[in-house]
Amino acid sequence: MSLIHEQLRAKFNIVLSRYPVDQKQSAVIPLLHLLQEDLGGHITLEGQREVADFLGIPVAKVHEVVTFYTMLSEKPRGKNHLLVCRTLPCALSGCESVINAIHTKLNVKPGEVTLDGKFSYEEVECLAQCHLGPVLQVRDQVHGNLTPESAIQLIDKLGK
Amino acid sequence: MTDFQKYLTKNFDNPAALTLDGYVASGGYVALKKALGMQPVEIIDLVKAANLRGRGGAGFPAGVKWGFLAKTDGPKYLCVNADEGEPGTFKDGPLMEYDPHQLIEGVAIACFALGIHSAYIYIRGEFYNSIRAVERAVQDCYKKGVLGKGVLGTSFALDIAVHPGAGAYICGEETGLLSSLEGKKGMPKLKPPFPAVKGLWGCPTIVNNVETLACVPHIINVGADAWNALGCEKNGGTKLYCVSGHVVKPGYYELPHSTTLRQLIYDVCGGTKPGRTLKAVVPGGSSSPILLPEEIDVRMDFDSLGKIGTMLGSAAVIVMDDSVSMVRALHNLLHFYSHESCGQCTPCREGTHWLHVILERIVNGQGKIEDLDRIQDICGNMVGNTICVLADAAVLPTQSYIKKFRPEFEQYIRAGKRVSLLGGLIETVPVGAH
Numbered sequence: 001m002s003l004i005h006e007q008l009r010a011k012f013n014i015v016l017s018r019y020p021v022d023q024k025q026s027a028v029i030p031l032l033h034l035l036q037e038d039l040g041g042h043i044t045l046e047g048q049r050e051v052a053d054f055l056g057i058p059v060a061k062v063h064e065v066v067t068f069y070t071m072l073s074e075k076p077r078g079k080n081h082l083l084v085c086r087t088l089p090c091a092l093s094g095c096e097s098v099i100n101a102i103h104t105k106l107n108v109k110p111g112e113v114t115l116d117g118k119f120s121y122e123e124v125e126c127l128a129q130c131h132l133g134p135v136l137q138v139r140d141q142v143h144g145n146l147t148p149e150s151a152i153q154l155i156d157k158l159g160k
Numbered sequence: 161m162t163d164f165q166k167y168l169t170k171n172f173d174n175p176a177a178l179t180l181d182g183y184v185a186s187g188g189y190v191a192l193k194k195a196l197g198m199q200p201v202e203i204i205d206l207v208k209a210a211n212l213r214g215r216g217g218a219g220f221p222a223g224v225k226w227g228f229l230a231k232t233d234g235p236k237y238l239c240v241n242a243d244e245g246e247p248g249t250f251k252d253g254p255l256m257e258y259d260p261h262q263l264i265e266g267v268a269i270a271c272f273a274l275g276i277h278s279a280y281i282y283i284r285g286e287f288y289n290s291i292r293a294v295e296r297a298v299q300d301c302y303k304k305g306v307l308g309k310g311v312l313g314t315s316f317a318l319d320i321a322v323h324p325g326a327g328a329y330i331c332g333e334e335t336g337l338l339s340s341l342e343g344k345k346g347m348p349k350l351k352p353p354f355p356a357v358k359g360l361w362g363c364p365t366i367v368n369n370v371e372t373l374a375c376v377p378h379i380i381n382v383g384a385d386a387w388n389a390l391g392c393e394k395n396g397g398t399k400l401y402c403v404s405g406h407v408v409k410p411g412y413y414e415l416p417h418s419t420t421l422r423q424l425i426y427d428v429c430g431g432t433k434p435g436r437t438l439k440a441v442v443p444g445g446s447s448s449p450i451l452l453p454e455e456i457d458v459r460m461d462f463d464s465l466g467k468i469g470t471m472l473g474s475a476a477v478i479v480m481d482d483s484v485s486m487v488r489a490l491h492n493l494l495h496f497y498s499h500e501s502c503g504q505c506t507p508c509r510e511g512t513h514w515l516h517v518i519l520e521r522i523v524n525g526q527g528k529i530e531d532l533d534r535i536q537d538i539c540g541n542m543v544g545n546t547i548c549v550l551a552d553a554a555v556l557p558t559q560s561y562i563k564k565f566r567p568e569f570e571q572y573i574r575a576g577k578r579v580s581l582l583g584g585l586i587e588t589v590p591v592g593a594h
Contacts, residue, residue: 006177009349014485018237018321018323019321020361021203023342023361023382024343025340025342025343025344026323026341026343026361027343028343028538029285029323029325029326029343030323030324032326033285033324033326047388055176055343057343058592061343061344064344064345065326065345067326067342068345068346069285069325069326069327069328069346070326070327070328071285071286071325071326071327072326076358079547083286084491085491086495087247087492087496088247088248088405088442088446088478088489088493088496089247089248089404089405091489091492091581092404092405092406092480092484092489092582093404093405095584096580096581102488124327124500125245125329125496125500126245126246126247126249126329126446126496128244128245128250128252128253128284128286128287128475129247129253130248130249130250130402130404130405130410130478131250131402131403131404131410131411131412133404133410136401137286139287139288140292155220160422
């Protein structure tokens with residue numbers, strides 16, 4: 001059975017309509033975002049093959065995009081994937097203690113998923129919310145002015 | 161400074177402006193209507209006369225850039241650079257999230273002036289809220305005749321599409337952005353040919369920053385003289401400044417282009433926190449050379465900062481107080497640049513990596529004094545030897561931190577201990593470190 005089911009295919013076609021008919025490859029990033037969301041957080045090799053076939057391009061061209069961009073992942077992620085900023089403005093605001101607290105609380109390394117499948121986290125570069133530092137982002141939610149305590153409270157809330 | 165009239169941020173407290181009707185009620189799309197009645201060349205001349213400087217970082221005059229667009233009967237494109245990622249910068253996100261129609265109006269005016277019928281807004285993938293706001297606004301515009309076959313009832317046709325990125329600092333470089341928009345790795349391309357001649361899909365393309373285009377409707381509305389009067393010589397208009405780090409009130413602030421760095425830090429942001437003193441200031445994003453406290457009586461425009469050996473860049477001010485270890489601050493930044501180098505040019509891929517490795521060694525208390533010269537040597541082999549300026553962006557802060565804080569670097573190396581970024585605490589060296 002195809003990973004690009006009927007509903008997803010309809011979304012793919014809307015995206016594709018934004019680009020010239022002879023420039024289908026341009027749609028690869030938006031399509032991969034849609035597929036990754038549909039697959040629950042990561043893109044399998046089979047998924048990459050199907051996107052390549054859909055666009056009529058070699059799978060290598062899809063694979064190099066998946067591996068180049070940090071938001072796209074071949075590895076499974078937790079239901080809540082925490083992007084924790086580590087760059088200078090957040091560091092000046094004390095993100096290191098927040099990252100340590102998250103690490104201790106979740107008891108996994110960056111990029112690993114907790115046993116219950118609920119969480120994973122990674123340290124990322126500037127999320128462009130520097131006035132709110134320390135900052136972390138979960139999907140479309142930005143959480144700012146974090147302390148070690150508030151970060152743990154957030155994890156408890158998301159885990160419920 | 162508080163009674164200063166806002167232009168770019170005037171709708172930020174007016175959620176109604178997120179809708180087309182609300183934006184029109186706030187005076188929106190008047191400029192587009194006016195522009196559609198002008199000659200395209202008049203619009204370009206007006207933007208030139210208004211001294212609108214590119215707000216993405218380079219400060220290149222926007223009207224002049226528009227003038228470079230190759231004449232062709234074939235397709236040409238406008239790409240909006242909304243891949244905001246320079247550390248310390250957080251202005252384009254709010255501009256899209258809180259007033260998406262202002263950007264669309266700017267895009268439409270620019271496209272009309274340039275005879276372009278297709279524009280792409282390349283938005284950083286993590287900006288879910290901006291993507292949503294701009295997509296909704298674009299759809300609203302199609303429904304109500306602002307975009308599509310006949311813009312506002314004229315014969316001018318314009319399509320705008322939103323394109324999300326997926327997490328790569330390098331896509332903020334205009335040719336890297338175009339590679340990414342073509343569905344490839346975001347690797348920059350050698351210039352020339354410049355995008356204005358050969359850009360997206362090989363066609364003439366203008367790439368402009370969000371804030372640059374958001375200024376355009378206001379220039380049409382108030383005229384070049386009034387826009388110039390808001391700023392200073394050769395730097396027209398108001399400017400969005402981002403302030404982060406050790407100030408009482410961090411945030412983004414729309415201010416006259418003539419504001420000084422001291423005014424910004426002390427009058428607008430309330431200065432450093434109680435009991436702390438100023439140690440260093442990054443004036444224009446992490447890639448700009450750092451300034452000392454005695455250098456902050458400088459106007460925050462592209463030329464004044466250039467004269468003292470730094471740059472306005474993306475106008476991202478990062479303030480550091482006396483609790484900061486400059487060695488650790490530089491180490492943090494070099495992690496960023498080595499992570500974000502796209503890897504196609506050897507001097508950048510290797511250079512950023514080795515700079516980071518050496519700094520890591522110093523940070524862990526195992527540095528040598530000669531390392532400081534070795535860093536200079538590596539820097540010298542990076543600048544100007546690469547396709548894009550990411551290598552330069554790593555070198556400029558590196559050289560300035562070491563030049564201006566050399567005694568601190570030497571002291572750190574001699575002490576041979578790992579010191580925290582903040583507060584001067586001795587840390588244990590992590591297991592597995594060099």
